[in-house]
Amino acid sequence: MIDTLHWGIIGCGNIAASFAKGLRDVDGARLIAAASRSAQKAARFSQENGALRSYGSYEDLLDDREIDVVYIATPHHLHMENSLMAIEAGKHVLCEKPISINSKQATRMADAARQAGVFLMEGMWTRFIPAVEQLQDWLSDGIPGGIHLFTADFGVQFNVDDGHRIFNSELGGGALLDLGVYPVSLASLIFKRQPDTIQTQVRMHATGVDELNTMLFDYKSGPLAVITSGSISRTPTEAFIAGKKLSIKIHSPLYCPSALTLFKPDGTSDSYEFPLEGNGFNYEAAHVCRCLRKGMLQSDVMPVSESISIMETLDSIRAQWGLRYPMD
Numbered sequence: 001m002i003d004t005l006h007w008g009i010i011g012c013g014n015i016a017a018s019f020a021k022g023l024r025d026v027d028g029a030r031l032i033a034a035a036s037r038s039a040q041k042a043a044r045f046s047q048e049n050g051a052l053r054s055y056g057s058y059e060d061l062l063d064d065r066e067i068d069v070v071y072i073a074t075p076h077h078l079h080m081e082n083s084l085m086a087i088e089a090g091k092h093v094l095c096e097k098p099i100s101i102n103s104k105q106a107t108r109m110a111d112a113a114r115q116a117g118v119f120l121m122e123g124m125w126t127r128f129i130p131a132v133e134q135l136q137d138w139l140s141d142g143i144p145g146g147i148h149l150f151t152a153d154f155g156v157q158f159n160v161d162d163g164h165r166i167f168n169s170e171l172g173g174g175a176l177l178d179l180g181v182y183p184v185s186l187a188s189l190i191f192k193r194q195p196d197t198i199q200t201q202v203r204m205h206a207t208g209v210d211e212l213n214t215m216l217f218d219y220k221s222g223p224l225a226v227i228t229s230g231s232i233s234r235t236p237t238e239a240f241i242a243g244k245k246l247s248i249k250i251h252s253p254l255y256c257p258s259a260l261t262l263f264k265p266d267g268t269s270d271s272y273e274f275p276l277e278g279n280g281f282n283y284e285a286a287h288v289c290r291c292l293r294k295g296m297l298q299s300d301v302m303p304v305s306e307s308i309s310i311m312e313t314l315d316s317i318r319a320q321w322g323l324r325y326p327m328d
């Protein structure tokens with residue numbers, strides 16, 4: 001039985017700081033060290049975020065025997081490489097979304113973790129947010145009459161230059177992998193499988209990655225899903241599950257909602273609030289700690305097999321656009 005879980009963070013960027021903040025709200029978790037490509041940056045990050053130590057290389061952090069589990073917070077194109085390094089060092093891994101660039105990479109990560117006997121999970125934090133846990137309870141009870149339609153959008157206006165990871169092909173840029181992965185993951189959560197056919201439209205950025213996309217998923221059992229993501233303008237960033245008898249609105253922002261509305265057959269609706277306790281990253285970190293204490297090597301909420309399936313869906317969408325990354 002592991003008591004306190006000792007964490008390390010690889011990559012001292014934006015999301016690493018949010019995760020470190022979330023981790024402070026998790027009982028039985030301690031941030032031991034952070035690693036950056038720059039020793040100075042790692043030292044500053046560790047001081048600001050309460051880590052005991054800092055490392056000027058990712059490899060040095062992985063040599064730290066006190067660290068049980070590593071959070072990978074580098075850009076998408078490094079998720080596989082950094083996760084494999086951590087797995088090889090015998091560390092459990094929580095890797096930011098998307099788990100990788102493509103399904104081939106994700107499968108390689110899953111195989112390596114299985115062989116090494118370590119835990120691996122994609123940091124799809126949405127799954128562990130209280131409102132989404134409630135949604136999962138409703139879905140597992142069954143939506144009476146079934147679901148006809150799922151709609152979801154995630155649009156952000158990035159006012160950044162083309163070198164930023166959202167537009168940079170070398171870093172696995174594009175709206176689909178960064179933003180679209182959330183609604184696609186929600187569709188996977190709701191329908192428990194990949195769509196049978198996918199139709200899409202896309203607008204490409206000057207750098208050759210997608211900046212705006214629309215997707216229509218057709219599930220031969222009946223339901224349709226309409227999903228959009230974009231990095232050049234803001235959209236409501238909410239989701240709606242339309243059923244024969246019941247419908248559910250997942251309030252904005254869909255990646256971290258704190259309210260759900262249930263629309264009932266008599267035309268009335270009930271709204272439910274699920275205020276966050278912490279910044280939201282605490283929930284996924286607490287889930288990883290629970291899994292590790294139970295000796296689990298995969299999450300039962302965000303299993304690696306489902307992350308691979310989601311990447312397969314993203315692969316087939318990108319194939320329609322002819323969008324290939326240097327690391328594909």
Ligand SMILES: NC(=O)C1=CN([C@@H]2O[C@H](COP(=O)(O)OP(=O)(O)OC[C@H]3O[C@@H](n4cnc5c(N)ncnc54)[C@H](OP(=O)(O)O)[C@@H]3O)[C@@H](O)[C@H]2O)C=CC1
Pocket residue numbers: 011012013014015016035036037038041042073074075076078096097098123125165171178
């Ligand atoms: N769950 C969520 O809500 C969010 C998740 N994310 C995910 O987190 C990951 C990181 O995103 P974000 O924190 O916004 O990105 P940042 O650019 O802010 O941070 C990424 C860090 O990765 C390290 N890095 C290593 N190699 C490179 C490279 N070639 N170019 C740039 N950085 C490099 C750097 O750390 P160093 O210099 O210290 O080595 C850098 O600070 C993405 O995969 C994204 O999908 C992002 C935002 C929100």
Ligand SMILES: O=C1CO[C@H](CO)[C@@H](O)[C@@H]1O
Pocket residue numbers: 156178179255
């Ligand atoms: O996961 C994410 C959540 O939202 C951000 C934008 O607001 C994204 O860029 C990010 O990668």
